[in-house]
Amino acid sequence: MKKQFILIVILFSINQAFAQHKKTNLNIVFIGNSITQGVQLTDAATEAPPATAVAYLQKQKNLDTVSFSNQGHSGYTTLDFLPGTGTFAKVEEAANAFTNKDALLIFSIKxxxxxxxxxxxxxxxxxxxxxxxxxxxxIDKLLADFPKAIVIFQHPLWYSPNTYNGAKYLQEGLSRLQSYVPMIDELVKTYAATNPKQVFVGDTKAFAYFEKNHLTDLIPENGREGTFYLHPNKKGAEALGRFWGMAINKIIKHNF
Structure with a gap:
C-alpha cells in the first residue's frame, strides 16, 4: 500500500508539472478603430473590448500571463495602419515593449x-x-519583423444601416462591410499554405449578435438619418471582448 501511495504521489506530481509546462503566456496587440479603442465608455482602459477579452483569457486554465496593448484608433482605416505610417510604427513599438519576450505574440486585428x-x-x-x-x-510586414508571431482576424461588426455621423455609412457601407468578410477568410486560407499556423480567423459570431442585440448592447447615437447604432456600450464591450477571448483561446488550444 505504501508503494502504491508513493507511486500515486509521483504520478500526480508529474501530471501537475506537465500541466504547468503546458500553460501559455500571451502578449497581445489589439489593432482596430474606435470600437477597439472603446470610445464613449466611462473607463476604456478596463471596459474596452481588448481589456474584457484579456479578463476572459486570464481565467482560462491553459493560459498563464496575458499582457496586452490597445492600439485602437477612432476613425482609422486599413490605410492608416499600413507600414510606413506612424500608426504602424506604434503597433511595432507596442509589440517590442512587452517584457516577457518568450510569450506568444499575437496581433488581433478588427x-x-x-x-x-x-x-x-x-x-x-x-x-x-x-x-x-x-x-x-x-500582415506581411508584421510577420517579417516578428517571425514567431501570429495574426488573428476578428470579423467586423454590424452597424445600423442609417449610420451617419461625421462620416457617411448607410446601407451601402454596411453591404460593403459584409463583402469584406469573404476577403478576410480567403486571405487566411492563402497564409495557411505559405505560413502554416500563423494567420487565423478569430471571431465570426459578433456581427449577428450585435445585429440582434443592438438595442441593449450598442449606444444610441444621434445622426443625420436619425438614431443609429455603431459603438458598444459597457455591456456590449464585455460581450465583444468575450467573443474575441473565446476565439483567441480556441486557436491557442488547438495549435500551441
Missing part, C-alpha cells in the same frame, strides 16, 4: 468599419479587393 464608409474616413470607400490588399501588406 478593421473594416471605417473602410466601408461611403465618405469621411481616410481612403473610404475602400473596395473589397483593396481592403484585402491592405491587410496583406500589414
Amino acid at each position: 478593421l473594416g468599419t471605417n473602410d466601408s464608409a461611403i465618405q469621411g474616413p481616410h481612403g473610404a470607400p475602400v473596395s473589397p479587393e483593396d481592403y484585402q490588399k491592405n491587410l496583406k501588406t500589414i
Whole structure:
C-alpha cells in the first residue's frame, strides 16, 4: 500500500508539472478603430473590448500571463495602419515593449468599419479587393519583423444601416462591410499554405449578435438619418471582448 501511495504521489506530481509546462503566456496587440479603442465608455482602459477579452483569457486554465496593448484608433482605416505610417510604427513599438519576450505574440486585428464608409474616413470607400490588399501588406510586414508571431482576424461588426455621423455609412457601407468578410477568410486560407499556423480567423459570431442585440448592447447615437447604432456600450464591450477571448483561446488550444 505504501508503494502504491508513493507511486500515486509521483504520478500526480508529474501530471501537475506537465500541466504547468503546458500553460501559455500571451502578449497581445489589439489593432482596430474606435470600437477597439472603446470610445464613449466611462473607463476604456478596463471596459474596452481588448481589456474584457484579456479578463476572459486570464481565467482560462491553459493560459498563464496575458499582457496586452490597445492600439485602437477612432476613425482609422486599413490605410492608416499600413507600414510606413506612424500608426504602424506604434503597433511595432507596442509589440517590442512587452517584457516577457518568450510569450506568444499575437496581433488581433478588427478593421473594416471605417473602410466601408461611403465618405469621411481616410481612403473610404475602400473596395473589397483593396481592403484585402491592405491587410496583406500589414500582415506581411508584421510577420517579417516578428517571425514567431501570429495574426488573428476578428470579423467586423454590424452597424445600423442609417449610420451617419461625421462620416457617411448607410446601407451601402454596411453591404460593403459584409463583402469584406469573404476577403478576410480567403486571405487566411492563402497564409495557411505559405505560413502554416500563423494567420487565423478569430471571431465570426459578433456581427449577428450585435445585429440582434443592438438595442441593449450598442449606444444610441444621434445622426443625420436619425438614431443609429455603431459603438458598444459597457455591456456590449464585455460581450465583444468575450467573443474575441473565446476565439483567441480556441486557436491557442488547438495549435500551441
